[in-house]
Amino acid sequence: MNLLEFTNNGIYCPQADVYIDPWRPVARALITHGHSDHARWGHQHYLCTESAAPVIRYRLGDIRLETVAYGEKRVINGVEISFHPAGHVVGSAQIRLAYKGEVWVVSGDYKLSDDGLAEAFEPLRCHTFITECTFGLPVYRWQPQHAVFQDINNWWRANQANGKVSLLSGYALGKAQRILRHLEHSIGKIYTHGAIENVNEVLRNQGIALPDTIRVTPEIPKKDFVGSIIIAPPAALDGTWARKFQPVSTGIASGWMSLRGARRRRAADRGFVLSDHADWAELHTAIQDTGAERIFVTHGYTGIFKKWLQEQGYDAHEVSTEYEGELGEVNEGKES
Numbered sequence: 414m415n416l417l418e419f420t421n422n423g424i425y426c427p428q429a430d431v432y433i434d435p436w437r438p439v440a441r442a443l444i445t446h447g448h449s450d451h452a453r454w455g456h457q458h459y460l461c462t463e464s465a466a467p468v469i470r471y472r473l474g475d476i477r478l479e480t481v482a483y484g485e486k487r488v489i490n491g492v493e494i495s496f497h498p499a500g501h502v503v504g505s506a507q508i509r510l511a512y513k514g515e516v517w518v519v520s521g522d523y524k525l526s527d528d529g530l531a532e533a534f535e536p537l538r539c540h541t542f543i544t545e546c547t548f549g550l551p552v553y554r555w556q557p558q559h560a561v562f563q564d565i566n567n568w569w570r571a572n573q574a575n576g577k578v579s580l581l582s583g584y585a586l587g588k589a590q591r592i593l594r595h596l597e598h599s600i601g602k603i604y605t606h607g608a609i610e611n612v613n614e615v616l617r618n619q620g621i622a623l624p625d626t627i628r629v630t631p632e633i634p635k636k637d638f639v640g641s642i643i644i645a646p647p648a649a650l651d652g653t654w655a656r657k658f659q660p661v662s663t664g665i666a667s668g669w670m671s672l673r674g675a676r677r678r679r680a681a682d683r684g685f686v687l688s689d690h691a692d693w694a695e696l697h698t699a700i701q702d703t704g705a706e707r708i709f710v711t712h713g714y715t716g717i718f719k720k721w722l723q724e725q726g727y728d729a730h731e732v733s734t735e736y737e738g739e740l741g742e743v744n745e746g747k748e749s
Contacts, residue, residue: 429492436735445521446505465504499523500534502587525695536702543709547690547738549718562595578661579642606645712736
């Protein structure tokens with residue numbers, strides 16, 4: 414019997430009778446992080462990291478939630494379970510399970526580069542590694558973070574000089590706060606969409622340092638936005654909400670901006686390649702560092718990535734899940 418199984422409800426550990434990021438209601442759920450394709454409503458009991466809990470409570474409401482510190486060990490029916498930093502968003506975790514000498518690690522969503530906001534990724538040794546591969550193609554290779562933010566700040570300055578509003582999209586949890594931390598605040602005012610500001614308030618209340626921001630409200634005169642930057646979730650760029658900021662220049666911060674034509678299809682003026690997921694090189698490094706011989710690949714370019722791993726000598730398998738990676742996070746801004 415495998416320590417973990419892939420079921421219609423999610424990734425399941427029969428020995429401990431727990432699921433990891435299940436997509437259908439279960440009795441006990443271990444949650445890697447707060448994005449909606451991983452943390453869903455309806456489970457009887459939740460377990461997550463201490464720093465992931467505030468956002469999960471905010472999003473899911475009155476749930477039975479227990480927390481653990483990173484590295485803290487829980488033993489359930491002989492299975493040793495611990496959560497370790499994944500580097501994806503604040504509180505995100507890889508989940509390690511060990512039983513009778515067999516070690517499995519479930520990555521959740523992750524990136525290796527330290528963004529200065531999320532807890533930095535921790536390599537883990539294991540026999541079997543279940544990994545996302547959202548960007549599991551060679552075309553996806555991220556530039557250094559400082560270079561991307563230099564481009565964003567220069568774009569903002571240029572728009573300001575031309576009397577325009579800068580409207581930049583970033584996911585409400587993770588990407589938006591990462592952008593806020595690295596903007597040059599001396600350039601001008603920073604406004605946020607309500608969905609982002611709600612998450613900002615949750616994170617500030619748990620001690621995460623974020624710059625001062627102004628929530629966009631109907632009472633703010635249109636002229637006040639000129640020369641400023643507004644951070645909004647991707648869903649907001651396609652609706653009536655964004656049309657009130659003319660003259661405006663729109664930008665998208667996403668790993669998908671690596672693809673030719675992606676910016677044009679979203680009708681944006683600028684695309685900035687910035688992702689909270691591992692790129693091609695980081696996926697390889699993470700897998701190599703585990704020392705694992707057996708790899709299961711979930712959401713992303715699973716078929717292509719599995720084949721490449723097999724060519725490198727891994728016992729690699731493709732798994733169908735309901736996780737959506739960066740595509741799923743597009744819907745993060747639909748909350749009010």
